[in-house]
Amino acid sequence: MNNFTTDVVIGLEIHVQLNTTTGLFCGCPIKPAEPNTATCPICLGHPGAKPLVNEKALEYGAKVALALGCKIAPTITFSRKTYFYPDLAKNFQITQFELPLGNNGHLVLDDGTIVRIERAHLEEDPGSIIRETESVLVDYNRSGVPLCEIVTGPDMHSPEQAREFMKKLLNILGYLGVYDPNTGIVKADANVSIKEKNYTRVEVKNITGFKEIERALQYEIQRQKSQDVKLETRGWDSEKGITHFMRNKETEADYGYIVEPDLPIFEISQDWIRSIQASIPELGEQRAARWVKDWKIDETDAKIIANNLDVADLFEKVAKKSKPIIVSRWFRRDILRQLNESKLELNDTKFNENNLAETINLVDTGGATQQVGSNIIQLLTLQDISPGDYVIETGLQQISDSNELKKLCVETITEHPKAVEDYKKGEENSLQFLVGQIMRKTKGTANAQKVKELFEGLLK
Amino acid sequence: MRISEFVEAAKKGNINIIEHTKKALKEAEKINEEYHYITAWADVEQQAEQLQKRQEEGNATGKLFGVLISVKDDMCVKGIESCASSAILKGYKPLFNATAVERCIREGAIILGKTVQDEFGFGTFGDKAGIGYKKPKNPVNKKHFPGGSSSGAGGLTKLADFPHLSLAESTGGSTAAPASFCGVIGITPTYGRVSRYGLIDYANSMDKICTMARTVEDAALLLEIISGQDEHDSTSAPEKVPQLTDIPANVNGIKIGIIKEAFEGADNHVRKQVLDAVYQLEQKGARKIEISLPITMKYGLAAYYVLAMCEASTNLAKYCGMRYGQHEKLSGNYNEYFSRVRTQYFGEEVKRRILLGTFARMAGYRDAFYTKAAQVRTKIIEEYNNVFSQVDVIITPTMPITAPTAEEVKKLTPLQHYLMDVITAPINLAGLPHINVPCGQHNEMPIGMLITGKHFAEAKIIQVAKAVENNE
Missing domain, CATH: 1.10.10.410 (Arc Repressor Mutant, subunit A)
Incomplete structure (x- = not known):
């Protein structure tokens, strides 16, 4: 049956909403709008309308697949997954079945665990259901929004590992610029089983974010230890902090996949793959490792700074104008704290490589104290002042006499x-x-x- | 009068478009009363007025200026009920024109209305229009069926004496069959030659928008206009469209492939008249070569039906009384509601194909049916390609019989029904261009010859068809 030996076995299926400007198969804008106004005959599945592939979405999907070490399929085909549901405009979803865009990748956790990426493929999001007391309303604005589905092997063995996996994945997605952390939604379905129940697999659906995945799995593992476990699908209720029964696996739909006959087979050229590969920036982990190696920066500091692409870019620029180790401490201690406390994005602050390097160097050369330096950084979140002038004008030069x-x-x-x-x-x-x-x-x-x-x- | 001659006269102002169109509309209405070919009328007079105005302003342009075009009901015409003759789509008025329709309008055509068909294209005889539709009749003898699924297109083309062209559609023979039974020209182009944008799908990998007319030249003119790649349909072909009009009727040196099995299955009178026509072509310099397509003749029909039904069963899933077309009072859960609407408004043949098509793609059966059929399809295309390295065209009877009566059809089992498509289905499955040309009668009922060419060789089949048209 299986070769599992660990107490807990976890595999994830993650759906990431890609931040293209238009839909996967139509030109509808992807942005918040009044219900059913950002729609067209294609995403509403009107008779006679035909899907057209958004090449940007293909590119984004390939970026994700390549960043996860996947092989890109030589040809791309789409398939129809048929099931009846009111939010599904055509009563079938266009997805990828036989041959996913990417397969056979992996992501390594900090403890060395290799999580295999079985597949990364593209599919369209259905509309959304709005439940009212007496009825159910459907909003098709979301219909056709491009999703990248990432399926891992059953390679994680604790909720903490699942959390780390999700965190690393989100970090990569942020670096790739294919996902908007503010408006984009990342949803995970987790397959989880435990040794003492003979690895009977339960699927937990609808988990959002990396903190939730840990909570949901912790709950589910405890539940499995204390109850009979059946092959079933459960839903995660984050408000109540519990999973609840949804359906038996036996009654699960047979989707009757066929190749989507409205779309041609896309031949993928090596040139195209190379150009996508070239557009992938150095990812957070590689970056942090390079800083540790070249600049002897503390590993934890490096990882935290490398977590966000913009912060990491700014850090490198400042580091080059000063002493990297000292700069890393300032970033970890002051700059990231200011971002956290002010809840601002880096781009919304007045931080730049010049004013930060000047502040740090001022303190480093004895022109201002550590405390004054911290105060200046706080000011820099909102106003672009000259640290040197500021110290003189306010009489805050360091007294060393x-x-x-x-x-x-x-x-x-x-x-x-x-x-x-x-x-x-x-x-x-x-x-x-x-x-x-x-x-x-x-x-x-x-x-x-x-x-x-x-x-x-x-x-x- | 050739369509092009009419268009020249209309552009010059030698014909009053408004009066001409009103007269034609009356004639069409009269035909419709007796034969039931039209499901919805466009605002014909308003279109005519606009064209008349353009003519008076010296702005009369377009290769179809003032020509009435009827459109099969499965093609979207903006603002006009387009239902593929299914009760489930009653009330559906598209928000856009099919590309083929749009290209006709750009050439100055007047859209006459929508022509009746077998529901969603599911039929061979024209006896399966949806619930509540009046049955169309054969234009030569009302006791007979007109052929399907483009029944209205075939019948109206035969009977309309005013300048008229028809947009038909074929998935597995839906243009050739009614053209043969009604005695008109029907051209089915290569798959991808004409954009399918705006076509209500039957089986997307085989659906083709086609043309019907009384002469080869007129059908070719319409095809030339609607052909060519379209950004709205990513399966439309980038191949350049050659000139399809004014092709000379010359068959000197043309190699005609004859499939023995295709003639053996046909009625005696059909076989004889088609072979007589081939003999005449030989007298004009064509050469007959016997060819064999063993895989195609054995498995073509089965592969066609499996794939067509699989695709159709997914295409029809969206009709559930929720977003457009028929709807009912809401009650029960969504599953119960969808089932109720679909049970009530789909015809029997539609339900049969949904069930068969769904079965053939379910886990456990999928490999044996759907996947296998797709593999067979590839083999069939190879087999045809091979044959076309030896011959220029293949000639067969279009249908093994002449148009049957209701009594005759009643005796057929569903399987015998499907067997009628044994010649047309594999050609459609392979996406090859073909043309039906009338080549005789039996008891007054028309007999059709089918000329098939290799992919994108529309010009070649038109060339041979013109020679057949000129036969004595």
Whole structure:
């Protein structure tokens, strides 16, 4: 039957909405619109209308397949998958059956687990169903939106691995620019089985996002451990945090696939594959690895910075104008935090390679303190100021003059006899407290290292 | 009068388009009352007025200026009920013109209306128009069937004395059969030669928009106009369209392939008259060569029906009373509702083909039927290509019999019914161009000869057809 040995076996089928400007088979714009207004005879399946393949979608699909290490099929055919459902305008879906666009790829997890990519193919999205109390409404705006379906082997063994897989996949999709993380939808169906129930396979449908996949699988595995497991399809209810029965596998539809006779067979040339391959940027993981190798950047920092293509690009530019290791710390600690807190996209901020490099170099050469540097970066999210001018204008240059600092230290020692006493008893924290007092007095412009050294000398 | 002569006269203003058209419309209405060929009328007078105005303004252009064109009901005409003669599509008015229709309009044609057909193209005799449609009659003898599925096109072409051309359609013989039974010219082009955009699908990999006329030249003129690649149909062929009009009727040196089995299956009188016509071509310098197509003759019909029904059963899935056409009061779940609408409005033959076609593509049967038939199709195309390296055209009877009566058809089982297509189905399956030319009668009923050429050799079959047309 199977060769499974692990406690848990998980395989995923992921649907990614590609961010083309028009549909997979028609010219309807893909953007939010009033229900049933972004439609045409093709996506409504009117008699006499014929599908036309959107070559951009083919290109995007091939990008995904190639980035996942898949082989591209020599010819592309589409098929009809027939089933009756109100959101399906033709009562068949145009998808790929016999020969997917890409097959035989893989994605490697951090622990070395190889997740096989069995296939990556293109298909059209059906419309959407809107449930009302007494009736069901159908909106066909989504009908014909291009999807890329990615099917993995049963190669993951924990919800955490599934989460990591999804996260890595989303990262790749973002790098490829074929998916819009703000408006695009990524849906996963998970096949999950456990050893103690003899690997009876259950499919869990409709899981959105990488956090949900972990939750859904954790729940489902616990459920399987505590109940009888049947071959069935279940749905994930993210609000309630449970999976619920949908249907038996035995009654699953037979889709009666035939080749889509309205579309020709597309011959794929090696030149075309090469041009797509050439358009794929260096992906996040490769990039991070290169930074670790060439620039000795901390591996975790590198991965976090490489997660987003725009951030990674900016990082490289700044790194070239400064010291990469120092820049990576600034990115990890300050720049990413600002993006997170402000909930802004990098392109919406005033960050650029010049103002960031100047800030970082200013601190690095002693022209401003770490704290002032952090403040400047916060300001840079919204206004493009010159860090150098800003420091001068606001009098926030770093004080490194020993005499001036010594005066302040002596002052502080007299003001805080208790802390001094504690320090002398061996309480290291009170030294930090005293340094803090100086930083407060100088609005953060004092050279903290020097102040510390001065205290150590004075209190010997 | 040849169509081109009429067009010249109309452009010059020698014919008053409005009066001429009104008269023609009356004639068509009269024919329709007796023979039931038209399912929906276009606003003919309004189109005529516009053309008359254009003529008066010195703007009379187009190769079909003022010519009335009837359109098979399975082709979309903007704003005019287009139902493929099925009750389930009653009320459906397309938002766009089929490319073939659009190209005719651009050449100054007047759309007369929609012609009746066997429901969705499913028929050979013309006795299977959908529920509620009046049965069309043979134009030569009303007791006989007109042939199908392009029944209205064949009958109207035969009876209309006004300048008229007809857009027909063939999947497995739906142009050749009625052309043969009605005694008119019917050209089925190479698959892909004419855009299928706007054609209500039967079997997409075989559907072809065709032309019918009283003369080869007129049918060729219409074909020339509608041919050529179209960005709306990605299966339309990029091949250049050669001139199809003014081809001389010359068969000197033409090699005619004769398939023995195709003649053996035909009635005596049909076989004799077709062979007589071939003999006349030989007198004009053509050479007869006996050829053999063993795979095609043995498996062609079966492969055709399997593939056609598989495709048809998916095409017909969308008709469920939800988005256009007939609908019913909503009750039950969607499955119950769809089933109710489909049970009520599809005809018996449609249901039979949906069931057979669905069966043949289900898991467990798919490889034995659908996949196998697709493989056979490739073999058949190879076999034809091979034959066409030895001959220029293949000549066979179009139909093994003359148009039957209702009583005669009643005696046939569904399988015998399908056997009528034994000659036309494989040619259609292979996507080869062919033309029906009348070549005699038996008890007044027309006999048709079928001339088949290799892919994109429309000019060649037209050339030979003209020689047949000139036979004594």
